[in-house]
Amino acid sequence: MTQAATVLAVTAHPGDFVWRAGGALALATARGGRAVIACLSFGERGESASLWRAGKTLDEVKATRRAEAEDAAAALGADVRFFDAGDYPLVATRELDTQLIDLYRELQPDVVLTHSPYDPYNVDHGIAGDIARKTRILAQAAGVPGPGEVLGAPPVFCFEPHQSEVCNFNPNVLLDITAVWEKKLTAMRSLPAQKHLVEYYSDLGRRRGVQAKRNSGPNLGLPVDVYAEAYERVYPQVTGELS
Numbered sequence: 001m002t003q004a005a006t007v008l009a010v011t012a013h014p015g016d017f018v019w020r021a022g023g024a025l026a027l028a029t030a031r032g033g034r035a036v037i038a039c040l041s042f043g044e045r046g047e048s049a050s051l052w053r054a055g056k057t058l059d060e061v062k063a064t065r066r067a068e069a070e071d072a073a074a075a076l077g078a079d080v081r082f083f084d085a086g087d088y089p090l091v092a093t094r095e096l097d098t099q100l101i102d103l104y105r106e107l108q109p110d111v112v113l114t115h116s117p118y119d120p121y122n123v124d125h126g127i128a129g130d131i132a133r134k135t136r137i138l139a140q141a142a143g144v145p146g147p148g149e150v151l152g153a154p155p156v157f158c159f160e161p162h163q164s165e166v167c168n169f170n171p172n173v174l175l176d177i178t179a180v181w182e183k184k185l186t187a188m189r190s191l192p193a194q195k196h197l198v199e200y201y202s203d204l205g206r207r208r209g210v211q212a213k214r215n216s217g218p219n220l221g222l223p224v225d226v227y228a229e230a231y232e233r234v235y236p237q238v239t240g241e242l243s
């Protein structure tokens with residue numbers, strides 16, 4: 001993805017697009033492309049423990065998480081759209097399906113990022129990923145109503161779950177995000193409700209960076225300190241050349 005492209009990330013909660021895909025989103029905008037996040041909930045019940053412990057009301061928690069997500073998206077140069085569908089549990093509804101079909105057709109994304117199907121720690125993540133993949137298929141169908149042209153076939157990449165070893169996650173794509181690492185770091189620091197995760201995801205970025213170097217060989221000229229994000233392709237890569 002070296003050309004200017006439109007990237008759509010569909011996430012269950014605000015932190016997800018930051019920890020797991022912040023680098024990909026920042027790369028897209030740094031290259032003159034567009035990054036849009038469909039944030040299906042505010043993570044108000046499941047990923048805002050520190051705010052509940054501080055005695056905040058539901059509306060206050062949602063408002064805080066919205067503001068944090070907007071700050072994080074701004075740091076990445078991305079636009080975030082909130083669907084306020086509720087979390088813990090996130091529920092797939094026909095209304096949400098329709099909203100996402102409309103979004104796919106409006107944006108015509110070149111690349112789609114979302115959750116992998118299985119996460120035994122967080123039921124919302126798999127549901128959000130299922131919704132993203134299902135509505136991408138529906139948006140491709142001429143018989144399904146919605147605005148604009150039907151969707152083409154943008155590749156779908158699942159981003160990395162929190163503990164990938166137990167999520168059946170196969171990191172078969174490593175994205176070099178070194179050039180935008182500082183932007184991802186700024187975005188991660190925009191989420192004080194989950195500040196305990198900044199170091200964890202910094203370590204993960206370094207570890208995936210080491211693996212990116214190991215798998216690319218010296219002739220690609222990757223810098224010494226590489227940061228990377230791991231992804232798993234859902235559909236086959238189409239290419240005219242094996243490389």
Ligand SMILES: [Zn+2]
Pocket residue numbers: 012013015016043047122125
């Ligand atoms: Zn989440």
